[in-house]
Amino acid sequence: MTRYEIMARTIEPAPGQTYGEWASASNWVASGQHASSFYEAIRACFQLAALHPHLTFVPFARVKAHA
Amino acid sequence: MFEVSTMDIRKTIAPADAVGVVMNLLNTDRDRPQMAWLTWYDGLVRLPVLTAVLVDGHGAAWINESRQLLGENDPTGDENVLVMTPAGEEAVLPGSALTLTHSELSDVLTDFASGTPEVGFEVSHGWRQGRPPHPEPALIDVPSTRTEVIAALTSLGARADGMATALTAIGGPISLEAADYAWEIGAAIDQLVRRLTAPERKRVTVIGALASVPLAGAAGAALRLADATPVQALVMGVVAFVLGTGFVAVLGRHEQPKPKLIDPPETGGSSIERIRAAVSVLRPALHALLDDLERVCDAAGAAGVDIDLSPSMIAAVQALTPIPARLTIWADHL
Numbered sequence: 001m002t003r004y005e006i007m008a009r010t011i012e013p014a015p016g017q018t019y020g021e022w023a024s025a026s027n028w029v030a031s032g033q034h035a036s037s038f039y040e041a042i043r044a045c046f047q048l049a050a051l052h053p054h055l056t057f058v059p060f061a062r063v064k065a066h067a
Numbered sequence: 068m069f070e071v072s073t074m075d076i077r078k079t080i081a082p083a084d085a086v087g088v089v090m091n092l093l094n095t096d097r098d099r100p101q102m103a104w105l106t107w108y109d110g111l112v113r114l115p116v117l118t119a120v121l122v123d124g125h126g127a128a129w130i131n132e133s134r135q136l137l138g139e140n141d142p143t144g145d146e147n148v149l150v151m152t153p154a155g156e157e158a159v160l161p162g163s164a165l166t167l168t169h170s171e172l173s174d175v176l177t178d179f180a181s182g183t184p185e186v187g188f189e190v191s192h193g194w195r196q197g198r199p200p201h202p203e204p205a206l207i208d209v210p211s212t213r214t215e216v217i218a219a220l221t222s223l224g225a226r227a228d229g230m231a232t233a234l235t236a237i238g239g240p241i242s243l244e245a246a247d248y249a250w251e252i253g254a255a256i257d258q259l260v261r262r263l264t265a266p267e268r269k270r271v272t273v274i275g276a277l278a279s280v281p282l283a284g285a286a287g288a289a290l291r292l293a294d295a296t297p298v299q300a301l302v303m304g305v306v307a308f309v310l311g312t313g314f315v316a317v318l319g320r321h322e323q324p325k326p327k328l329i330d331p332p333e334t335g336g337s338s339i340e341r342i343r344a345a346v347s348v349l350r351p352a353l354h355a356l357l358d359d360l361e362r363v364c365d366a367a368g369a370a371g372v373d374i375d376l377s378p379s380m381i382a383a384v385q386a387l388t389p390i391p392a393r394l395t396i397w398a399d400h401l
Contacts, residue, residue: 001365001368001369002364002365002366002367002368002369002374003368037361037365038360038361038364038365039361041376042381042384042385045381045385062375062376062377062378062381063375063376063381064373064374064375064376065364065367065368065373065374065375065376066368066373066374
């Protein structure tokens with residue numbers, strides 16, 4: 001069974017910053033949330049993003065899946 | 068900002084104007100159910116907000132017609148559908164669809180655009196309940212080993228590319244949007260496979276280099292015996308080393324399967340009929356692709372494979388979830 005770990009970015013993008021620039025300037029940290037299925041993990045990303053205004057959207061969260 | 072799109076119109080609007088613009092667009096034809104899609108974006112990110120907005124122009128009969136349309140075409144159920152009704156009107160609503168008056172919708176959109184967390188949570192919680200479990204038969208064997216996981220992912224990447232190609236060939240706003248997301252998934256899977264196979268590729272290169280050392284030595288020694296100068300022998304030895312390393316690396320490379328292209332059935336009818344026929348083939352294929360991706364990811368952990376779903380893949384999968392239904396609705400409106 002895959003265990004999905006929801007990750008989040010530590011900083012929000014600056015105005016005018018490209019995705020690549022922002023991605024290289026910020027780090028991923030574990031959010032403490034986990035999911036046990038693919039779509040549950042994707043939903044969790046959106047919920048995490050919605051609950052944290054500074055994260056705002058799903059591309060600011062990602063999923064690491066491991067045993 | 069919001070982007071509002073109907074079957075043939077796409078425009079950017081401010082949050083405060085969203086409801087009015089949607090209403091104007093949808094009210095241009097009151098004799099049939101009209102649909103529009105709202106997308107929120109900030110330049111970096113595009114996030115579908117509303118999959119469908121149905122405006123009640125003619126009371127319960129219109130709602131029932133919409134309900135029938137959605138019931139036939141929305142395999143995800145009613146959860147992604149927002150039904151708008153005039154303030155105070157009772158409506159027979161399909162399933163768990165949310166009902167908002169115009170002013171309530173205006174408040175939701177404004178709050179969403181301003182990033183109010185509670186509204187955002189309600190949006191994702193209420194309108195994005197995920198997909199039903201495996202509506203399409205699996206086209207892929209569930210992998211149980213690392214090698215099988217990598218092979219399955221490689222195959223899925225090729226399928227995503229093939230799907231994107233086919234959707235692009237159909238054209239039209241919805242199919243092109245779906246094609247973009249299919250390309251995203253294909254690219255994300257390709258990156259994932261490269262990351263997973265990086266240690267193996269490195270190992271093969273090292274083995275090739277080690278195996279090429281005696282080859283290079285032998286080549287140099289042979290040239291020396293043939294009265295070549297030491298420099299000539301050295302140069303040929305280096306050439307033999309490079310060729311040997313490259314040869315082993317090529318031999319050890321994973322074969323990339325070609326995209327699995329989907330051939331829509333030839334109807335021999337009009338272009339509209341061909342588009343509808345193509346969508347009827349592509350929609351279940353797109354569903355099956357997402358389902359197989361889910362199966363492979365869920366099985367990867369048991370196979371001892373750590374995978375990293377990139378933000379672009381997550382966003383694409385989430386965005387594609389309602390699109391198979393939209394494909395059919397779009398084709399039906401042609």
